[in-house]
Amino acid sequence: MCNHEESRQPNAPARDPRFASPAIGALVPLLALRASVLCIVFLLPTLTRGQDGALRDTIDREVKAAWAKDNLAAPERSTDSVFLRRIYLDLVGMIPTYEEATAFLGDADPQKREKLIDKLLADPRYARNQAQVWDVNLLGRNPQGIRSTNRDAFRNWLATHFEQNVPYDRIVHKLLKAEEDNSKLFYVAYRNSDDLTTTAMRFFLGTQLQCAKCHDHPYESWTQQDYYGMAGFFVRTYVVETDGANEHIKKFYVGEKSTGDVSFTVLPKDAQPGTKGEPVKPRFLGGEELQEPELPADFKEPKVEPKQAPPKPLFSRREKIVEWITAKDNPYLARAAVNRIWAQFMGRGFVHPVDDFNSENDPSHPELLKAIEAGFIAHQFDLKWLIREIVNSAAYQAADVGPVTDALPKYYERARIRPLSVEELTASLHIATGLGVEAALKSKPSGDMLKYLGDPTDGQGRFQGSLTEHLFIHNGDTFRGLCYPRNGNLAETLLKSEEDWNAKVERMFLSVLSRTPTTEERERFVNYLNVDPKDTKLESQRMEEALWVLVATSEFRFSR
Amino acid sequence: MNPNQQSSAFNLQPGTCNLQHHLSRRQLLKGTVVTAGGMAVANWGALFHSQTIAAEARRTGKRCIMLYMEGGVSQIDTFDMKPDRPTAGEFRPVQTKIPGIQVCEFLPNIARHADKLAIIRSMRTKTPDHGPGGYYMHTGYHPSERFPHPEAGAMIAKYCENPESDLPSFVKIGSSSGIYGAGYLGPQYDPFVLGDDGRLPGFANPSVAPEIQSRRGELLSFMEQRFAEQRPGDPFASHRTAELRTIRLMRARQTFDVSAEWEKAKDRYGDTQFGRGCFTALKLVEAGVSFVEVGHAGHDTHMNNFPISKALYSTMDPAWGSLLDDLTQRGLLQDTLVVWTSEFGRTPAINVRAGRDHFGRAWTVVLAGGGIKGGQHYGSTDPDGFEVAENPVSEADYIATIYKAMGVDHRAKHYLGTRPIWATAEGSKPIEELLG
Numbered sequence: 001m002c003n004h005e006e007s008r009q010p011n012a013p014a015r016d017p018r019f020a021s022p023a024i025g026a027l028v029p030l031l032a033l034r035a036s037v038l039c040i041v042f043l044l045p046t047l048t049r050g051q052d053g054a055l056r057d058t059i060d061r062e063v064k065a066a067w068a069k070d071n072l073a074a075p076e077r078s079t080d081s082v083f084l085r086r087i088y089l090d091l092v093g094m095i096p097t098y099e100e101a102t103a104f105l106g107d108a109d110p111q112k113r114e115k116l117i118d119k120l121l122a123d124p125r126y127a128r129n130q131a132q133v134w135d136v137n138l139l140g141r142n143p144q145g146i147r148s149t150n151r152d153a154f155r156n157w158l159a160t161h162f163e164q165n166v167p168y169d170r171i172v173h174k175l176l177k178a179e180e181d182n183s184k185l186f187y188v189a190y191r192n193s194d195d196l197t198t199t200a201m202r203f204f205l206g207t208q209l210q211c212a213k214c215h216d217h218p219y220e221s222w223t224q225q226d227y228y229g230m231a232g233f234f235v236r237t238y239v240v241e242t243d244g245a246n247e248h249i250k251k252f253y254v255g256e257k258s259t260g261d262v263s264f265t266v267l268p269k270d271a272q273p274g275t276k277g278e279p280v281k282p283r284f285l286g287g288e289e290l291q292e293p294e295l296p297a298d299f300k301e302p303k304v305e306p307k308q309a310p311p312k313p314l315f316s317r318r319e320k321i322v323e324w325i326t327a328k329d330n331p332y333l334a335r336a337a338v339n340r341i342w343a344q345f346m347g348r349g350f351v352h353p354v355d356d357f358n359s360e361n362d363p364s365h366p367e368l369l370k371a372i373e374a375g376f377i378a379h380q381f382d383l384k385w386l387i388r389e390i391v392n393s394a395a396y397q398a399a400d401v402g403p404v405t406d407a408l409p410k411y412y413e414r415a416r417i418r419p420l421s422v423e424e425l426t427a428s429l430h431i432a433t434g435l436g437v438e439a440a441l442k443s444k445p446s447g448d449m450l451k452y453l454g455d456p457t458d459g460q461g462r463f464q465g466s467l468t469e470h471l472f473i474h475n476g477d478t479f480r481g482l483c484y485p486r487n488g489n490l491a492e493t494l495l496k497s498e499e500d501w502n503a504k505v506e507r508m509f510l511s512v513l514s515r516t517p518t519t520e521e522r523e524r525f526v527n528y529l530n531v532d533p534k535d536t537k538l539e540s541q542r543m544e545e546a547l548w549v550l551v552a553t554s555e556f557r558f559s560r
Numbered sequence: 561m562n563p564n565q566q567s568s569a570f571n572l573q574p575g576t577c578n579l580q581h582h583l584s585r586r587q588l589l590k591g592t593v594v595t596a597g598g599m600a601v602a603n604w605g606a607l608f609h610s611q612t613i614a615a616e617a618r619r620t621g622k623r624c625i626m627l628y629m630e631g632g633v634s635q636i637d638t639f640d641m642k643p644d645r646p647t648a649g650e651f652r653p654v655q656t657k658i659p660g661i662q663v664c665e666f667l668p669n670i671a672r673h674a675d676k677l678a679i680i681r682s683m684r685t686k687t688p689d690h691g692p693g694g695y696y697m698h699t700g701y702h703p704s705e706r707f708p709h710p711e712a713g714a715m716i717a718k719y720c721e722n723p724e725s726d727l728p729s730f731v732k733i734g735s736s737s738g739i740y741g742a743g744y745l746g747p748q749y750d751p752f753v754l755g756d757d758g759r760l761p762g763f764a765n766p767s768v769a770p771e772i773q774s775r776r777g778e779l780l781s782f783m784e785q786r787f788a789e790q791r792p793g794d795p796f797a798s799h800r801t802a803e804l805r806t807i808r809l810m811r812a813r814q815t816f817d818v819s820a821e822w823e824k825a826k827d828r829y830g831d832t833q834f835g836r837g838c839f840t841a842l843k844l845v846e847a848g849v850s851f852v853e854v855g856h857a858g859h860d861t862h863m864n865n866f867p868i869s870k871a872l873y874s875t876m877d878p879a880w881g882s883l884l885d886d887l888t889q890r891g892l893l894q895d896t897l898v899v900w901t902s903e904f905g906r907t908p909a910i911n912v913r914a915g916r917d918h919f920g921r922a923w924t925v926v927l928a929g930g931g932i933k934g935g936q937h938y939g940s941t942d943p944d945g946f947e948v949a950e951n952p953v954s955e956a957d958y959i960a961t962i963y964k965a966m967g968v969d970h971r972a973k974h975y976l977g978t979r980p981i982w983a984t985a986e987g988s989k990p991i992e993e994l995l996g
Contacts, residue, residue, distance in 0.1 A: 401790040405797075417793045458746025463795035465802025466747035467728055467809055474806065475767040521786070528779055545776040553783045554796045 055375050055389040062368035063395040063412055072413045075398040080105055081515035082400050082415075082560065083113060087391060088514075089420065089559045090345055091120040093129030094427035094440050098490075098511040105516075117391055121384050125441070127163035130383075131155045132423050133344060138203055141455055143189035149249045153182040168337050168381035172204055173326040177319075178254040187239050187254045193262060196234040197227070204325055206336030206357040207285070220358045224264065229283030231262045233290070233321035242307040255310030256318050259301055282317055284324050285332075290317065328377070332357070338372045338386065339363075345390050347416020348408035353461065364410050400560040407463060417560045419463050422454045425557075432512040432551055433482040434490025448476060463558075473552050483547035484540075491543045501526040512550040622720050622930050622966045623845040624897040626713070626853040627838070627880060628737040631690070631860030633902040634916055635924035636945050637869050638664050640681045647908035647944045649916075650866045658935045666873040669881025675935040676884060676893070676928045678994040682939020684952040685904055685920035690860070693903030693920070694738040700959030700984045708743030712959055713851040715983055717742075717749045719968040725848035726812035728752035728805075733837040737855035744976050748802070751853070752809075757833045758840030760816045764809070777807070815847045816840070828885075830878040838879040842886050845896055859902065862915040884928060893929045897965050900926040901958075908945035922948045925958060931965030933996040956988030964990035 067074050078086065084104050088096045096104070104116055120126060135155050139146070157180065161171045178184040190196045198210040211217050212227035236257040244251040263277025282290040292315050302311040325333060336355065343349035350363035363369045372386070379385045390396055395412050402414040409416070420428060422445040430440040445454070452472035458464045473479050485491035490511055494504045505525040509517040517525065528546055531538050550556060636642055641653040641662060653662035656674035663671050670677070686702065687693045695703040698711035710718075713730040721729035730749060732739065734756035742749035754760060766773055784800060818840050829835035834856045841852040856876055861868045880900065887893040905923020906916035922941040928934060939951035953961075960970035963983060970990055972983040 403792065405792050405794050407793060407795045417795045419795065456747055458742075458744065458748070462746070463798055464746035464748045465799045466750055467752055467802060467806050468750075469747075470803045470806035471761075471763050471809075474810075475763040475765065477767075480767065518786070521783075524779070524782060528775075541772070545772060546779065549776055549779045549783060552780055553787065554799050555783070555787050557799060558795060560791070560793070 055372065055386075056393040058371050058375075059368060059390065059393040059395055062365050062371070063393075066365055066411050067413060070411060072411055073402075075402055075414050077394065078397050078399045078415065079515075080113075083397055084116075085514040086400075086415065086559055087113075087116060087120065089424055089428070090391065091117070091129065091387075092123055092125035093132060093421075093424050094125070094437075095431050095512075096514055097431050097437060098434070098507060101510050101514045105510075113397065114392055117388060121388060124163065125437075127159040127161075128155075128441070130162040131158035132421070134158055136421070137340075138199075139185060139189045141450070143185075145191075146185060146188055147248070147250060150182075150185065150188075150244075150252075153249065154185045157182040162383070165382065165384045168376075168383050169326045169328070169333060170381070172333070173322060176200070176204075176322040176325065181251070184239075184252045184254050187237060188252050191239055193231045193235040193237070196237065197231040200234070200321075200325065201230065201285070202355045204336060205285075205330075205332035206339060206351070206355050207332055208356050208358065209285070217358075220360075225280065225283070226285055228262050228264045228280040229289075230285055230321075232280055232282030233317045235262045235317075236260045236313065237318050238304075238310070240304065240307070240310050253309050255304065256313040256316055257301055258295060258299065258313040258315065282321075284321075287324075290320055292317070334373045334377050334381070335369070337381070338376050339369065341383070341386055342372065342390060345387065345396060346412060347418060348410065348412075352408070352410075415560055417463075417558050419456055419558055422449050424559075425449065425453060428556075429479070429482050429551060432490070432556070433547065434488075434493055434511060435482075446478065448472065449478060452476070479551055480544065480548055483544045483551065485543055491540075491547055495539060495543055501530050505529070508547065508550065512547070513553075513555055621722070622895050622897065623849065623892075624713075624716055624720075624851045624899065624930070624962065624966055625838075625841045625845060625883070626851070626899045626901060627876075627883075628853055628855050629859045629876070629900070629902040630694075630737045630855050630857045631902070632693070632904045632906055632918050633859045634861065634865065634869060634906040635681065635683075635922075636906070636908050636916075637865070638667065638873075639679050639924045639926060640941055640945060642908070642943065642945050645944050647910070647946075649910060651869075661935070661937065664873065666870055667877045669877045670884075672881060673884045673928065673934075676888075676932075677934050678927045678932045678936055678938060679924060680927070680938045680953055680958070680991070680994070681922075681924045681941055682948040682951045682953050683905065683920075683923045683925055683958065684948050685923070685955050688904060688918040688920050690903055690918075693918075695740055696955045697901060697903050697958070698738065698740045699743075700956040700988065708741065709981075710743040710745045710749065711740040711751075712962055713751055713853055714742035714745050714749035715963065715972075716851045716966050716968060718745050719972070720850040720966055722848040722850065726805075726808035727815060727844065727847055727849050728809060729850045731841075731844055731849050731851070732853045732855075733758045733840060734833070734855045734857075736857045737853060744974060744981065748798075754816065754840070756837070756855075758816065758818065758837050760813055764813055764816075766810060812847075815843065818843050825882070825886075828878065828882040830875050832875045832879070834875050835879040835882075838883045842883055845887075846890065846892060859906075861906065862911070862917055863913040865906070865910065865914060865916045887929060895930045897930040897932060897962065898928045899962060900928075922946065927961070927965070927994060931967070931996055932994055936994070938991055938994055951991075953991065954988065956984045957991060960984045960988040960990040961994060964995055 064074065066072075081101075084101060085095055088094060088100070104112065109115065132155060135151065135158060139151070139154075158171075161174070166174075174180065174183055175186055178187055186199075187196070190199050194210075194213065198208075198213075201207045201209045207222075209217075209222055209227050209230060212220075212222040212224050213231075214224075216223045236259070238255050238257070240253040240255055242251045242253070261279035261281075264280045282292075284290070295314065299314070304310050324330065327333075335357065339349040339351050339357075340354050343352070343354040348364075350365050350369040351357050351361055352364070375389075376382070376386055398412065398415045400415045400417075404414045407417045426443045426445045426449055427440040430443050431437070452466075452468050456463055456466060456469060482489070483491055485495050490508070494507065497504060499507075502522060505522050506516055508525070509515060509521070525546055529539075529542050531542055533539065636647060637649055637651050641651070641664060642648045643653055652665045654665050654668075654671060655662050656671045658674040661674045661677070661679065663674070685693065685696060687696055692703045695701075698713075699709040700712070701709045713732070717729035730742075730751045732751040732753045735753050736756070739751060739753065741751070768776075784803075788796060788800065818836070821843070822836060822839055825839050826835060829839050834854065837854040841854050844852050856872070858868070858872055880898075884893065884898065887896050887898070902923075902925070904918055904920040907919040908922075909916075911917060922945060939953060940949045941947065942949045963970040968983065970984045970988060974981050974983075
């Protein structure tokens with residue numbers, strides 16, 4: 001799982017749990033826990049005393065302070081049309097329609113950005129989009145053994161929770177308890193205790209423990225005992241599959257045995273033949289060993305019947321770890337959550353990569369991270385509150401232009417640049433070509449879209465273009481097909497319209513790029529489209545080409 | 561400023577290639593991109609990450625063709641024969657012109673090239689399963705690491721690619737030998753996959769008439785240029801670079817059409833998909849592609865090993881042999897490494913169905929050409945072929961040897977987030993005896 005070759009390798013006798021002295025490393029997180037509790041106590045008064053706008057002001061104060069400290073030029077405020085496209089993509093996962101765009105751009109109200117944010121947070125598309133983002137982040141693009149129908153149901157389950165704005169810690173709790181129908185895919189996607197431990201730590205606690213599986217963590221105080229201690233909570237968990245309500249969907253049960261331990265072994269290459277691993281007791285990360293009742297001497301594990309609800313364990317280790325992870329005073333949960341949500345909207349976490357808190361990876365804005373964490377806890381893990389504060393900040397609303405080349409500037413000195421996800425791209429193509437919100441909501445990325453535009457990063461999250469992506473955009477049917485005039489789409493509407501070409505081009509730009517064309521662009525497009533009106537075939541062809549050009553631009557491919 | 565330069569900078573019009581409009585990456589590297597106003601665009605250099613520029617400086621001009629025997633190829637029936645032993649099987653060895661090197665009687669074309677071959681008979685690999693074996697032999701790493709390691713083709717594309725070429729740097733002919741991808745190197749180095757017979761995928765062909773491509777390409781160039789003026793962001797640059805490469809690929813697509821020459825070559829290579837694949841690989845490396853993999857399926861001979869293998873060799877041998885002939889004749893062999901490999905070998909013991917099963921403990925791969933000292937064996941197995949007798953070679957050693965022969969640092973360090981990750985794992989060693 002890990003590749004630190006130049007790291008400390010385990011020294012088998014010293015790691016023997018029988019000789020283990022209380023790990024000094026274990027004290028560090030305990031201290032951190034106290035520190036974060038203290039921090040909450042100190043910050044709470046200022047946060048609760050202020051208006052609801054307190055956090056957005058803190059954000060702007062701290063971000064500005066970092067610019068001053070590093071002599072960075074402060075960015076301009078984004079233009080209305082740049083903000084408009086950004087906020088639609090970030091909150092509802094698709095670009096605004098022509099009508100939505102013109103309504104906003106034509107509004108003279110100085111409060112219109114704040115109003116639009118409230119409107120979009122209340123839009124059902126918010127919950128749907130948030131569910132998509134979570135689903136892909138948690139399960140990845142291609143989890144094994146999960147049908148798309150099950151995945152849709154899981155997304156719907158998540159969306160219901162985002163719609164009701166269920167507190168973050170409660171959503172995590174339900175997701176990990178996995179008792180409700182359609183809530184269980186985390187355990188289905190990660191079926192063994194290694195994957196479960198690693199992913200739960202990484203995703204929910206922002207802590208990468210996997211390196212400590214094979215050797216003590218090179219950059220961190222985690223030891224192999226920490227890793228095996230945490231894996232012990234998940235080692236008895238298993239998944240039972242049955243047929244669901246219909247043949248297209250599966251039903252899952254997450255079961256747990258009453259017996260079974262993880263064994264701590266040395267690396268396979270160091271193992272002597274015949275040596276067995278030592279069973280390791282579950283232990284909370286940086287904390288106490290789990291106290292669990294003795295099994296009755298005559299205990300026999302009940303048989304797990306295929307396709308049936310599994311028997312309950314005498315004592316559930318998994319329940320204990322779920323309670324621990326989601327406890328109000330867990331030192332990692334809120335911190336990891338605010339970093340992840342901040343990164344979702346700002347492009348880059350204070351800690352980057354987003355799920356890699358460690359002592360060598362200092363946050364870019366440590367005070368701000370603490371303040372947001374404290375505020376999130378004080379607001380009972382209220383996601384909408386947190387997101388509303390972030391996107392109302394001047395930092396989020398920064399301009400997209402400037403000399404910085406980095407996609408995710410470390411100090412937020414320019415808006416982040418991110419490619420549209422394949423879901424956003426699919427929905428936005430429907431909006432751009434005039435098919436409307438309903439059609440966009442029903443749209444799903446095709447297999448080809450997933451294949452050619454699904455994961456355009458270099459393995460470290462940086463965008464990389466590929467040949468096949470462009471071949472697909474140029475020569476595949478998807479992009480061109482939507483631009484071809486038919487069924488009342490934008491191309492057809494424009495061809496039938498009595499408006500003059502200037503107005504038509506303006507409408508094209510607003511529909512696809514959420515902005516009006518520059519004079520130069522308008523002239524160029526009018527020239528391109530304004531052909532002999534008797535040649536209807538050529539007119540249609542030109543219309544398709546011009547629309548294709550707009551959806552093929554970098555401007556359409558990215559959110560900025 | 562020359563107005564042609566301006567239009568060439570953003571020329572996204574396939575099918576309108578002329579020299580003046582031809583945009584080379586070197587031009588871009590030199591920063592000759594100019595806007596409509598005649599002003600050089602600041603930081604178009606961000607198109608190329610600094611590593612890419614460094615890669616160009618290190619460019620070796622070397623190329624590699626990997627012939628991948630899918631399913632697990634038998635060592636004992638080909639290059640590590642055990643005549644008169646219980647494991648020998650039905651095939652007989654023949655002596656080549658190189659003393660000490662004998663090969664199977666059904667590999668006459670390869671036998672002619674014995675002076676060029678470095679035969680590693682001591683592969684000792686860790687997995688007997690096709691999936692992980694394929695991953696291991698393409699990347700040098702175990703799949704359980706779950707890091708997205710690049711396959712050798714992607715690594716070689718990164719370090720050996722020809723920046724002047726209109727063609728992709730890593731091509732796979734057919735996908736049956738597995739697509740492991742560029743991993744942390746990113747989609748820029750992902751394999752460009754052709755059909756099993758070497759033909760381009762359908763969507764590489766323009767979907768609209770040349771004049772339409774031309775005019776809409778011009779309009780797109782106009783939009784991209786306006787957008788880029790104020791936005792030097794890396795992702796936009798990467799997007800445009802990929803688009804330019806795509807346009808150039810579409811222009812150069814004739815390179816993939818070898819039909820006319822194939823008519824003359826097919827008698828020598830054998831009129832098979834693999835034969836045509838090898839011939840296409842020849843044409844592609846000649847045109848500047850850094851890495852081409854050609855798969856040859858069907859080596860998983862759990863039953864009836866001997867008749868099936870004989871048939872397999874009858875397609876494999878003339879294609880491989882003719883490829884070496886043509887590379888030699890065209891003066892390309894000294895810079896072209898030709899690798900013959902698989903995910904593992906096959907058991908010395910013959911099973912009750914006259915088959916041989918999966919076997920990683922002691923098997924053979926063969927290198928030839930660029931950077932390799934031919935006419936030798938490396939390592940050996942015990943008399944019946946069950947164990948490596950001397951000089952065991954791991955997957956990582958094998959990949960390290962390929963990298964070294966290609967002039968790529970086998971310990972090149974990359975980063976996954978903050979974590980260092982190496983081209984091949986710690987402890988891997990190129991086999992110096994084979995490197996010329």
